[in-house]
Amino acid sequence: xxxxxxxxxxxxxxxxxxxxxxxxxxxxxFGRSIDxxxxxxxEEVDNYLGMPNMTGEDMTNAFFKHxxxxxxxxxxxxxxQIIPMGEYFLINAENEFHEAKAIILCTxxxxxxxxxxxxxxxxxxxxxxxxxxxxxYRGKKVVVVAENPEGEEEANFLADxxxxxxxxxxxxxxxHLKENIIVKTGKVKAVLEADGKVSGIQLDEEVxxxxxxxxxxxxTPPDSLVVGLSIEGNAIxxxxxxxxxxxxVYAAGDCTGVPYQIAKAVGEGLIAALSAVAEVKK
Amino acid sequence: xxxxxxxxxxxxxxxxxxxxxxxxxxxxxFGRSIDxxxxxxxEEVDNYLGMPNMTGEDMTNAFFKHxxxxxxxxxxxxxxQIIPMGEYFLINAENEFHEAKAIILCTxxxxxxxxxxxxxxxxxxxxxxxxxxxxxYRGKKVVVVAENPEGEEEANFLADxxxxxxxxxxxxxxxHLKENIIVKTGKVKAVLEADGKVSGIQLDEEVxxxxxxxxxxxxTPPDSLVVGLSIEGNAIxxxxxxxxxxxxVYAAGDCTGVPYQIAKAVGEGLIAALSAVAEVKK
Numbered sequence: 001x002x003x004x005x006x007x008x009x010x011x012x013x014x015x016x017x018x019x020x021x022x023x024x025x026x027x028x029x030f031g032r033s034i035d036x037x038x039x040x041x042x043e044e045v046d047n048y049l050g051m052p053n054m055t056g057e058d059m060t061n062a063f064f065k066h067x068x069x070x071x072x073x074x075x076x077x078x079x080x081q082i083i084p085m086g087e088y089f090l091i092n093a094e095n096e097f098h099e100a101k102a103i104i105l106c107t108x109x110x111x112x113x114x115x116x117x118x119x120x121x122x123x124x125x126x127x128x129x130x131x132x133x134x135x136x137y138r139g140k141k142v143v144v145v146a147e148n149p150e151g152e153e154e155a156n157f158l159a160d161x162x163x164x165x166x167x168x169x170x171x172x173x174x175x176h177l178k179e180n181i182i183v184k185t186g187k188v189k190a191v192l193e194a195d196g197k198v199s200g201i202q203l204d205e206e207v208x209x210x211x212x213x214x215x216x217x218x219x220t221p222p223d224s225l226v227v228g229l230s231i232e233g234n235a236i237x238x239x240x241x242x243x244x245x246x247x248x249v250y251a252a253g254d255c256t257g258v259p260y261q262i263a264k265a266v267g268e269g270l271i272a273a274l275s276a277v278a279e280v281k282k
Numbered sequence: 283x284x285x286x287x288x289x290x291x292x293x294x295x296x297x298x299x300x301x302x303x304x305x306x307x308x309x310x311x312f313g314r315s316i317d318x319x320x321x322x323x324x325e326e327v328d329n330y331l332g333m334p335n336m337t338g339e340d341m342t343n344a345f346f347k348h349x350x351x352x353x354x355x356x357x358x359x360x361x362x363q364i365i366p367m368g369e370y371f372l373i374n375a376e377n378e379f380h381e382a383k384a385i386i387l388c389t390x391x392x393x394x395x396x397x398x399x400x401x402x403x404x405x406x407x408x409x410x411x412x413x414x415x416x417x418x419y420r421g422k423k424v425v426v427v428a429e430n431p432e433g434e435e436e437a438n439f440l441a442d443x444x445x446x447x448x449x450x451x452x453x454x455x456x457x458h459l460k461e462n463i464i465v466k467t468g469k470v471k472a473v474l475e476a477d478g479k480v481s482g483i484q485l486d487e488e489v490x491x492x493x494x495x496x497x498x499x500x501x502t503p504p505d506s507l508v509v510g511l512s513i514e515g516n517a518i519x520x521x522x523x524x525x526x527x528x529x530x531v532y533a534a535g536d537c538t539g540v541p542y543q544i545a546k547a548v549g550e551g552l553i554a555a556l557s558a559v560a561e562v563k564k
Contacts, residue, residue, distance in 0.1 A: 268549060269331070
């Protein structure tokens with residue numbers, strides 16, 4: 001079991017990782033590749049004190065190198081779920097499970113747009129992880145709404161389990177779907193509800209009846225990673241210690257709200273790390 | 283009139299200054315010399331992301347250079363008072379007065395120890411600035427408690443105005459006091475009160491009657507710089523935008539509380555700057 005698991009791979013995550021190591025805690029960053037961070041794409045950054053006029057790429061590399069030199073582990077992967085187990089957390093990283101005593105969420109700007117009914121029906125038919133929840137829909141009807149081709153894997157998994165799978169791609173060129181999956185296109189307007197559970201998907205003027213609605217998104221909304229996490233607007237609610245409303249779950253960087261800036265992310269990563277390590281060592 | 287005045291000269295102040303310039307605001311740092319910051323004295327810093335294994339001196343110099351390159355003005359001075367004037371603030375920097383639309387306090391760790399009665403009687407006989415308040419004690423008795431030789435100037439000023447001046451140095455080698463000043467040594471235990479005003483100073487077992495008690499401290503408590511500033515423990519109370527309880531007054535860095543770390547100070551300096559500039563430009 002590691003002391004601290006960090007979700008995300010941008011400046012907040014790297015600063016949190018560095019500072020966990022500086023306090024002698026074991027730590028692993030579970031993140032996308034470092035060239036996928038917003039910083040990496042920046043043409044020039046000149047407002048992070050002490051490092052004038054750098055390209056985002058050079059700054060990212062300097063950050064990564066500094067964290068690695070201090071023994072931060074980095075697993076390139078997608079985390080789909082974090083399950084509280086009482087004294088620790090179970091992290092589902094592409095169906096490899098890891099244990100950690102504390103979590104720091106550095107998931108970046110929450111760009112995920114939610115549709116009517118989606119948030120309210122989370123856990124009542126709405127899911128962001130087919131491999132986590134698929135078995136609950138054995139013999140039932142499901143819809144998969146996918147922003148990227150990773151949704152195809154989810155749909156193919158469900159196709160083996162469910163009575164029917166309808167696939168609604170929000171991207172071009174669907175390529176690897178099993179034959180028994182129905183593909184539809186259009187604007188997904190709402191998740192419909194009956195008796196407190198999902199009853200269907202409103203696609204333009206059509207209603208597709210279903211028991212489960214799976215969303216494969218480019219960015220997983222943090223409150224679907226950690227059930228019960230308090231969100232305001234699209235930011236995770238934190239106090240000045242970077243504590244969220246859930247014990248032992250911290251957050252840092254763009255996911256805690258504006259301003260979306262390197263210095264804020266790095267500062268918050270530090271604070272979250274010190275807060276988490278202090279609790280873990282208790 | 284400048285847009286933003288920053289009080290202090292450490293990493294929070296330099297980050298705030300840099301980011302005011304990045305947003306095209308005029309800014310001046312009123313601070314002690316940069317080699318007086320806590321960072322400057324650090325043997326090695328290795329937890330500010332992107333700048334591994336640096337001496338505090340090298341890091342301070344890199345920070346200073348980056349801020350200067352962006353056109354931050356730096357006045358080496360001691361600020362004794364910030365007076366709200368409605369639409370702007372008046373900053374008393376060694377009796378040179380400057381006007382600013384917004385204030386960012388980056389005054390560092392508040393090391394000032396307050397004694398019984400001191401805080402409660404602020405403005406009711408307790409003062410931290412003889413040149414500001416001295417004339418109120420014309421023909422009266424005052425006591426000056428001084429942590430450093432700057433107290434001697436204060437006492438000499440008061441000696442021309444007041445009926446009597448008693449000087450209690452908390453340092454060795456008093457050198458430049460006027461003849462009519464009485465010097466006493468011992469432990470200052472309390473500021474005494476009668477009818478809601480200062481009535482004397484308790485020095486060991488002796489009571490020295492007086493109307494005014496002046497304190498010359500190594501670090502001015504921020505709530506004596508800005509009257510009415512909300513403090514908790516020894517930290518300035520701020521929200522996540524680094525706003526204090528007083529409109530257009532922001533704070534950043536060690537003065538807002540633990541952890542006392544570079545990354546926190548730099549991050550908070552950035553946030554305070556963006557918040558201040560957004561309000562100033564309204």
